[in-house]
Amino acid sequence: MRKLNLAVNTMALGTMAFLYLPLIAVAFFSVNNTKYGLAWKGFTLNWYLQLFQNEVILQAAWNTLILAVVSTSISTVLGTALAIGMDRFPWPKKMNTVFDLVLHLPVIIPDIILAAALVVAFGFLRGISSFFEPGLFSMIVGHITFQVAFVALVVRSRLVSIGKDVEEAARDLYATTPYLLWNVTLPLLMPGIVAGAMLAFTLSLDDFVISFFTAGPDSVTLPLYIFAAVRRVVTPQIHALSTLVLLATILLVGVMERFTRKKNTP
Amino acid sequence: MNRLIIWYGELLTQKKLIKRGALFLGPGMLWLLIFLVLPGLILVLVSFAGRGAYGEMVWEYSFDNYKRLMGYGIFGWTPDYLVILLRSVWVALVTTGLSVVLSYPLCFFIARKPERTRYVWLMMVIIPFWTNMVIRTYSWFLILAPELPFAKLAAYFKIISPGMALYPSAFAVYLGMVSMFLPFVALPLFSSIERLDWTLVEAAQDLYSSNLRIFMHAILPQTLPGLSVGIILSFVPAMGMFVVPDLLGGAKYMLVGNLIQQQFGTSRDWAFGAAISMGLMILTMFSLYLYRRKNKGMELL
Numbered sequence: 001m002r003k004l005n006l007a008v009n010t011m012a013l014g015t016m017a018f019l020y021l022p023l024i025a026v027a028f029f030s031v032n033n034t035k036y037g038l039a040w041k042g043f044t045l046n047w048y049l050q051l052f053q054n055e056v057i058l059q060a061a062w063n064t065l066i067l068a069v070v071s072t073s074i075s076t077v078l079g080t081a082l083a084i085g086m087d088r089f090p091w092p093k094k095m096n097t098v099f100d101l102v103l104h105l106p107v108i109i110p111d112i113i114l115a116a117a118l119v120v121a122f123g124f125l126r127g128i129s130s131f132f133e134p135g136l137f138s139m140i141v142g143h144i145t146f147q148v149a150f151v152a153l154v155v156r157s158r159l160v161s162i163g164k165d166v167e168e169a170a171r172d173l174y175a176t177t178p179y180l181l182w183n184v185t186l187p188l189l190m191p192g193i194v195a196g197a198m199l200a201f202t203l204s205l206d207d208f209v210i211s212f213f214t215a216g217p218d219s220v221t222l223p224l225y226i227f228a229a230v231r232r233v234v235t236p237q238i239h240a241l242s243t244l245v246l247l248a249t250i251l252l253v254g255v256m257e258r259f260t261r262k263k264n265t266p
Numbered sequence: 267m268n269r270l271i272i273w274y275g276e277l278l279t280q281k282k283l284i285k286r287g288a289l290f291l292g293p294g295m296l297w298l299l300i301f302l303v304l305p306g307l308i309l310v311l312v313s314f315a316g317r318g319a320y321g322e323m324v325w326e327y328s329f330d331n332y333k334r335l336m337g338y339g340i341f342g343w344t345p346d347y348l349v350i351l352l353r354s355v356w357v358a359l360v361t362t363g364l365s366v367v368l369s370y371p372l373c374f375f376i377a378r379k380p381e382r383t384r385y386v387w388l389m390m391v392i393i394p395f396w397t398n399m400v401i402r403t404y405s406w407f408l409i410l411a412p413e414l415p416f417a418k419l420a421a422y423f424k425i426i427s428p429g430m431a432l433y434p435s436a437f438a439v440y441l442g443m444v445s446m447f448l449p450f451v452a453l454p455l456f457s458s459i460e461r462l463d464w465t466l467v468e469a470a471q472d473l474y475s476s477n478l479r480i481f482m483h484a485i486l487p488q489t490l491p492g493l494s495v496g497i498i499l500s501f502v503p504a505m506g507m508f509v510v511p512d513l514l515g516g517a518k519y520m521l522v523g524n525l526i527q528q529q530f531g532t533s534r535d536w537a538f539g540a541a542i543s544m545g546l547m548i549l550t551m552f553s554l555y556l557y558r559r560k561n562k563g564m565e566l567l
Contacts, residue, residue, distance in 0.1 A: 004477060012375030015368045019394050019445060022405030029408060038413045078294040085291025089283060090273065099291070102298050105306075108498075110506025110550060112523050113309075114302070116543045119530055120312050121305030145301045148294055168274040177286070208400050208509060213530060223400045230404040230513065242401045249397050257389060 023246060030239035047240035057225065057241060063136060064221040067211075068204040071143035076197040078144070079151025084185065086152070087159045088167075103153065106146040115213035118142050122214065135216035142210040147203055151196035158192025191259075198256045205249070313540035323537055331541030347525070351545060354522040355553070357511075358504035361443040362451065365500055366493065368444070369452040373459040388456065395449035403442050403513045407431075410438055434516030442510040447503070451496035458492025497557070502550055522546050 033044035051057055086099050106114060118138075125132040132138055170184045186193075208223045215224055222245060229238050269280050313331055316324040335351075337343050376387045394402065410417060410432035421428040432438055462485065470484045486493075508523030515521070522542060529539030 008371045008374050011368070011371035015372045015448065016390060018368075019391070019448065022402065022409050022445070023394070023397070025408040026401070026405045038408065038411055078297055081290045082294030085287050085289075085294070088274075089287030089290070090271075090280075091287065099295070102295065102303060105298075105302055108502060108550075108554070110503055110523075110546060112506040112508060112526055113543045113547055116526055116530060116539055117305035117309040118301070120536055120540060121301070121308050123536070124308065141301060144297065148297060152294065164274050171274055171276045202396055206396060206398055208398065212527075223398050226398075226404070227400045227509070227513075230400075230407065234404065234407055238404075242405070245401060246397055250393055253389065253393055253396050257385075257392065 026239050027243045027246070030236060030243045032236060035236065047236040048244075050237055051240055051244070054237075056220070057222075060220045060222050060225040063219055064205065064223075067136065067139055067143060067219075067221060068201050071140045071147055071204050072197055072201045074140075075144045075147035075151050075200050076193065079148045079196060079200075080155050080189070080193050082148065082152040083155035083159055084181075084189075087156050088164070103149050106149040107153070111146070111207075111209045114146065115142070115210050118145070118210070119213050133216060134214055134219075136219040138214040138216070139211055139219060139221075142214045143204050143207060146207075146210065147200040150203060151193075151200050154196035154199060155189060155192045158189055158195075162188045195256075195260050198252075198259070202249075202252055202256065205252070309540045309543060312537055313544045315537040315540075317535045317537050331538045332545075334538060335541055335545055347542075350520050350525055351522055351549065353519075354505050354546075355549060357439065357443060357521060358501050360440065361447050361504045362497055362501045364440075364444045365448045365451040366455075366497065368448055369455050369496065370459075372452055373456045376456060377459050377462070391449050391452050391456070394445075395453060399446060399509050400513075402446060403510050406438060406442050406445075406514060407433065410441075433514050434518050436515065436519045438514040439511050439519045439521075442514045443504060443507065446507070446510060447500035450500040450503075451493075454492040454495040454499065455489060456492070458489040462488050494557075498554070501553065505550060505553075506546055 029038065030047055031043050031045065032038075032040060033046070034041040082103075086096070086103075091099070118141075122132040122134070122138050122141075132141075166188065167180060167184055170180050175184065208227065211221055211224055212227070215221070220228075222241070226238060226242060226245075229235070270277060271280055271283070273283055312323065314327045314329070316326045316328065316330065318324045335347050337345055337348050372391070376384060376391070379387055408414075412418075412421075412429050412431045417426065417430065417432045418428075420426050420432060421430070426432065466484045466488070467480055470480045475483070505521075506523050506526075507521060508527050511519055511521040511524050512527070515524075522545070526539050526542050526546070529535045529542065533539075
């Protein structure tokens with residue numbers, strides 16, 4: 001048994017190393033004082049300082065943030081309403097199955113197919129409105145499309161777990177629909193809504209494929225910038241940028257975990 | 267429709283209730299219909315269209331794109347596209363398989379840690395899960411660079427010529443894919459392993475069961491729900507992956523994702539791109555169906 005334990009531990013630590021070695025390498029070479037090669041030439045923060053003077057990168061960071069904030073706000077509102085609409089009304093069974101299927105579509109189809117479908121659809125919509133030119137607007141629409149489903153799924157599971165008793169009690173006490181929604185349902189739902197919004201935000205920051213297919217020349221985001229850059233040549237500046245993105249991810253995941261764990265354990 | 271009903275403490279007509287429900291559900295559903303279902307249907311239509319001389323679409327319906335995908339071209343039959351399709355399935359299978367093999371020890375390791383440090387270890391798996399895939403992929407450039415021991419070792423054994431990097435290559439693609447999708451398997455699996463009933467394992471040990479049988483009969487059935495979610499979460503996106511093969515495989519190891527991207531990018535052949543997407547969709551649905559049939563009665567997603 002001891003031998004087996006040792007084998008399990010070694011494999012697990014090996015797997016961890018396998019996951020982290022590349023990321024640590026990026027962070028390590030982001031503070032290496034040489035432009036070319038992988039030999040250690042001393043510590044520097046120069047590459048980080050240069051990032052903040054690079055107009056293109058600053059613009060890309062701004063685009064990434066705008067995209068995430070706008071798409072998350074819209075998809076949170078749409079997704080929450082969708083979840084309430086699906087869970088709290090007596091829809092016929094058949095309709096419920098259809099709703100369920102549509103909601104699960106963005107979750108199960110490969111994102112590249114969604115991206116291809118959006119490219120083609122935007123191609124046609126361009127005939128109607130110039131809004132659908134490749135660019136930030138198209139990207140926001142694309143991101144909302146997959147975010148809505150995830151938000152709705154998270155909020156719906158919360159709706160199911162809080163049950164309908166409190167709402168029924170409020171109704172018995174003559175609460176009107178707006179009052180019920182505002183003072184009973186939404187406050188109870190809040191942890192689910194926040195969790196859904198955080199998930200949507202992280203999904204948006206993390207997305208590459210949908211953005212890659214729908215982006216225009218003026219709407220480069222950080223993942224797109226990094227992808228284009230490393231296809232040409234990998235520079236320490238890119239390592240520095242990636243390290244910052246990684247740190248932001250760690251921060252976001254930390255907040256998300258802390259929040260959902262606290263609310264889940266009574 | 268005008269029946270009066272009591273719906274959770276409120277007395278109203280069914281018509282009114284449905285109207286209110288539609289108000290909630292409407293905007294979100296409409297959005298998904300316009301930007302998900304409709305584009306999907308258009309994609310199906312487009313896959314039967316043709317391509318004009320300047321990359322514009324020509325509305326002549328035919329099965330030409332599908333024939334081309336099956337390998338029938340102007341110059342007779344070639345297996346090129348079929349090889350790429352089958353390779354994508356193969357890569358997704360290998361990636362998922364290796365991820366499962368690596369995930370079990372990892373999850374046991376984390377589950378046995380005391381509660382305090384357990385979440386720190388779990389976070390260590392969650393962070394790569396959420397890290398941008400472009401960064402996680404290109405970071406392998408550094409590990410596989412010619413200056414580092416791994417490439418030097420490979421050069422020593424004459425697998426590659428000295429001074430060359432280990433990428434682009436099929437090996438690099440597998441490396442990148444497994445590291446990409448391992449957290450997708452490990453996280454759902456962990457939620458099952460955390461709730462594992464260890465008394466069953468102990469009972470099996472008391473009865474002198476071999477380690478393999480303990481795993482097959484006492485552990486595997488208990489962890490199936492999490493494992494299934496993990497397998498689906500990694501297999502489906504792995505098949506459509508294009509960042510990893512693009513950066514780590516180059517032209518040497520193309521997958522169906524690259525093929526689709528090419529049609530919408532440099533080749534500007536949307537109709538053919540749509541047909542390949544349909545091919546990928548059919549492959550995805552077919553494998554989900556096969557998987558479901560093999561594991562009857564299992565609740566997925």
